[in-house]
Amino acid sequence: MGKITVVGIGPGSLEDMTPRAKRAIEEAAVVAGYTTYIKLIKDLIGEREVIGTGMMQEIDRCRMAVETAAKGRDTVVVSSGDSGVYGMAGLVLELLLQREASDRPEFGGVIAGISAVNAAASILGAPLMHDFAVISLSDLLTPWELIKKRAKAAAEADFVVALYNPKSKKRVQNIEEIREIFLACRAADTPVGIVNHAAREAESKTISTLENFTKETIDMFSLVIIGNSRTYVKEGYMITPRGYEV
């Protein structure tokens, strides 16, 4: 039996990948992951075998990875950011534990990575700092009514809120509904930060307001952070005070 390990590679650059994650990839014979992420670390992968498929084939890809490890070849499944946040950690564990214990590859564990929300926050300044909620606007696997309920709860309780998967080509209206939900609870000039391609070559950031942020470029590679009632912008930095008197 081989070993299967789930690895968060961070935002993409080797500069932001932990030594533990790097070593796990170096020690593996096979690397499985979404092709976009595989490309980000192609120098590290080198001549290793790759199980790379499109975004919509996550289950097949993870199943193949578990099979490959069961056949004796050490395999890592990579996710960008942290594999425990909308990544592959849960799916790999589910598939692994479905197998009979006697037919199960060794589990090398989940190796944490720098999550997109932390990378984006560091680029904007210090927008999290305090209690925050993370919500994905993708309604592929989650009913839209539940997503809206969560957004409303977080908005009312004055959480800083980070939005994953805020918008895609097919899904453009969800972010507008979320904006409405927040406008019902927070000031129109509440700061909203948008980071595209965080910590990658094409990185860009915009600081806008709750009123206007949906007019900015937002897509699959964006992370949106909505400030709480105390968040402010100063000289291009978005800051949520922790509460110190300074």
Place this chain on the structure above:
Amino acid sequence: MGKITVVGIGPGSLEDMTPRAKRAIEEAAVVAGYTTYIKLIKDLIGEREVIGTGMMQEIDRCRMAVETAAKGRDTVVVSSGDSGVYGMAGLVLELLLQREASDRPEFGGVIAGISAVNAAASILGAPLMHDFAVISLSDLLTPWELIKKRAKAAAEADFVVALYNPKSKKRVQNIEEIREIFLACRAADTPVGIVNHAAREAESKTISTLENFTKETIDMFSLVIIGNSRTYVKEGYMITPRGYEV
């Protein structure tokens, strides 16, 4: 003028610190941080000057760090985990921007680290995976009523919830009140994971239930993760399904 940079060192081991964070510390002349964190990276700090003070002197420590950089010596302020999550990123930015632009050291930015919530989740299996909220139970800088309001909102909207600073010697009752709030919304057997000293030598983990988790060892070095209505435990792993049909 020198440069001031805010660095998240991750949970503590060099294995979990990004190359970007490591290099920032290596390039600095002075390292400022809470003494517990300074000790974790003492080999990396080597002969560098240290501004190390106790937990309650954050403002003085950060002010000294900014002063030191203004006097021409490159300085890093380190936080464990990610410095943008209950860390020093916001405070350093606030102090920096209070100074006249002409009297301000260069800002080297915020360097993201592996946050405690991501480290703890990776140790428990895959308990986050879906929408989650992060709440600190320390009422030193935040009114307890607001913390409870946030916990109730997160509980009702079925967020996975990570609790920072769940308990201290002086503050033992808050976690009991939080348990009550969640029990009003979620099943008594909802899985609750507790990780102490995540990714450090003394690391331990416990998986309990909403009913019973406050009987376990919980202190300043614990991170508590309360599952959502779909979280389950299998063979010692805590898993929140993303929603795939597998």
